[in-house]
Amino acid sequence: MKFIKLLTFDLRNGFLKNKLLLLMAIIFPALCCFDISYQVRLAKDSASFADYFTYLYGGMKEYIPSPTDPFMFPVIWTVLFLVLPFATLNYPLNDIQSFGQQTLLRTKGRLIWWLSKCCWNVLSCVFYHLIVIGIIVLFCLITQTELRMNIHGDILWSIFQIKEANRLSGQIELNIGLILAPILISISLNLFQMALSLFIKPVFSFLSILIIVLSSSYLLSPFMIGNYAMVVRSNVIINNGVNFTIGMIIGLFLSFISLMVGTVKFIYYDIINKE
Amino acid sequence: MVNLELVNVTKVIHKNTVIDGVTFSLQSGNIYGFQGINGSGKTMLMRLISGLIRPTQGRITVNNKILGKDITFPGSIGMLLENPSFLDGYSGFNNLKMLASIQKKIDADEVRRAIKSVGLNPDEKKKYRKYSLGMKQRLGIACAIMEKPDIVILDEPTNSLDTDGVNLVKSIVMQEKKRGALVIISCHDLSILQNLSDEIVLLKDGKMTEHIIMKDIQKRSQHEKKVDSNHTDCLLAN
Numbered sequence: 001m002k003f004i005k006l007l008t009f010d011l012r013n014g015f016l017k018n019k020l021l022l023l024m025a026i027i028f029p030a031l032c033c034f035d036i037s038y039q040v041r042l043a044k045d046s047a048s049f050a051d052y053f054t055y056l057y058g059g060m061k062e063y064i065p066s067p068t069d070p071f072m073f074p075v076i077w078t079v080l081f082l083v084l085p086f087a088t089l090n091y092p093l094n095d096i097q098s099f100g101q102q103t104l105l106r107t108k109g110r111l112i113w114w115l116s117k118c119c120w121n122v123l124s125c126v127f128y129h130l131i132v133i134g135i136i137v138l139f140c141l142i143t144q145t146e147l148r149m150n151i152h153g154d155i156l157w158s159i160f161q162i163k164e165a166n167r168l169s170g171q172i173e174l175n176i177g178l179i180l181a182p183i184l185i186s187i188s189l190n191l192f193q194m195a196l197s198l199f200i201k202p203v204f205s206f207l208s209i210l211i212i213v214l215s216s217s218y219l220l221s222p223f224m225i226g227n228y229a230m231v232v233r234s235n236v237i238i239n240n241g242v243n244f245t246i247g248m249i250i251g252l253f254l255s256f257i258s259l260m261v262g263t264v265k266f267i268y269y270d271i272i273n274k275e
Numbered sequence: 276m277v278n279l280e281l282v283n284v285t286k287v288i289h290k291n292t293v294i295d296g297v298t299f300s301l302q303s304g305n306i307y308g309f310q311g312i313n314g315s316g317k318t319m320l321m322r323l324i325s326g327l328i329r330p331t332q333g334r335i336t337v338n339n340k341i342l343g344k345d346i347t348f349p350g351s352i353g354m355l356l357e358n359p360s361f362l363d364g365y366s367g368f369n370n371l372k373m374l375a376s377i378q379k380k381i382d383a384d385e386v387r388r389a390i391k392s393v394g395l396n397p398d399e400k401k402k403y404r405k406y407s408l409g410m411k412q413r414l415g416i417a418c419a420i421m422e423k424p425d426i427v428i429l430d431e432p433t434n435s436l437d438t439d440g441v442n443l444v445k446s447i448v449m450q451e452k453k454r455g456a457l458v459i460i461s462c463h464d465l466s467i468l469q470n471l472s473d474e475i476v477l478l479k480d481g482k483m484t485e486h487i488i489m490k491d492i493q494k495r496s497q498h499e500k501k502v503d504s505n506h507t508d509c510l511l512a513n
Binding site for chain 2: 009105108270
């Protein structure tokens with residue numbers, strides 16, 4: 001009961017009252033949908049839900065360094081994935097320095113408090129991505145765009161300049177793995193950031209996430225976790241792409257490790273204002 | 276009945292010894308005053324007793340249970356530590372009601388009573404962010420005492436309070452003692468502590484420099500008065 005109470009409290013104060021997170025989850029995908037609908041109108045006559053989803057969650061094609069092709073990080077994907085860790089960065093540690101101390105003493109155990117924060121973090125990620133996807137669906141309904149799960153090859157080409165797009169002139173199915181993996185990676189990065197905040201200042205843990213996200217854009221490698229959150233780097237779409245099933249396993253593993261390390265650290269964590 | 280014991284408690288943070296070998300024991304129904312200048316370790320000692328931080332060396336026991344080993348926090352504790360902080364977007368009553376709902380020891384009426392006891396209006400709709408410093412402090416005190424805990428920790432409770440507020444704190448502390456709680460209070464003003472406390476712990480650079488038992492001092496001063504008057508009587512007789 002205490003856990004449910006704490007979690008409800010965290011969701012209310014750390015998610016529902018998080019204006020930045022909610023505004024970005026609504027406004028950003030809406031703007032992107034307007035943008036893609038404009039671009040699609042220029043390039044082709046029809047698009048689907050999957051095209052809109054790929055536009056937001058696509059990331060970028062593999063970057064091959066060359067003097068003529070400077071690295072341009074994928075702005076939309078980066079913003080989409082960094083808003084969440086940024087907006088949820090301070091809540092747990094601010095809470096423990098203030099009102100959280102009172103709740104902590106009343107729950108009589110550190111574990112419940114920490115697990116409530118972990119659940120809040122996971123649910124915030126899930127709700128955030130559900131809102132983003134919900135906005136895409138809403139946009140499709142309003143603009144009478146088909147809610148199909150097929151990505152058009154020619155749209156892939158026009159937006160991401162993916163070589164294989166011609167080969168995919170038919171259509172690629174946006175399977176459930178391509179939708180779930182980015183959400184799972186997002187959850188794991190957020191949990192990792194929260195656990196890391198117990199060891200270093202929150203701002204540095206956010207910088208770590210920023211580095212992971214940006215280096216993943218730069219390097220197409222199965223060892224860079226961000227690749228599993230870029231739909232256009234999936235082996236379903238490009239030949240040398242990464243396997244999203246493996247990505248989901250890595251995401252789950254990272255989440256579990258972050259949860260365990262964070263739990264052990266928090267049990268021995270000194271609750272004082274380190275500033 | 277609570278018996279709290281600190282045995283050679285030392286806390287080192289970033290190679291700084293903030294509490295150094297503090298040993299003493301505390302019992303229910305007494306008021307303990309912590310006195311010392313800023314940075315002397317009063318708040319740190321309170322954090323150690325509340326279980327928010329763990330000693331680097333030594334041990335703290337609550338009824339023979341080691342804090343941080345057998346128990347995470349003392350069973351029943353109310354605390355006002357440094358500046359009170361509550362949720363900005365809620366009224367004082369809603370903040371306390373939310374906290375009270377975790378343990379369900381008290382109902383809304385008792386929350387109201389606690390708010391009233393510190394001179395605030397529980398029906399006030401004003402949000403916490405609009406409270407004055409004094410009101411925030413009073414709400415912090417109400418939060419610490421509302422569930423009638425066995426241990427009450429009040430760190431500088433008279434901060435930001437006017438004379439009436441200070442008197443109110445004094446009467447609340449005495450009421451808590453009467454109830455049988457173990458009260459720990461820190462204050463810059465030694466006269467307030469002397470007035471209230473049964474025992475005073477003087478801290479300097481994290482070390483306990485003196486442990487004054489007020490009863491002994493009172494006895495001694497009474498004895499000295501008696502000796503003085505006997506001496507005067509003798510002189511007059513001669």
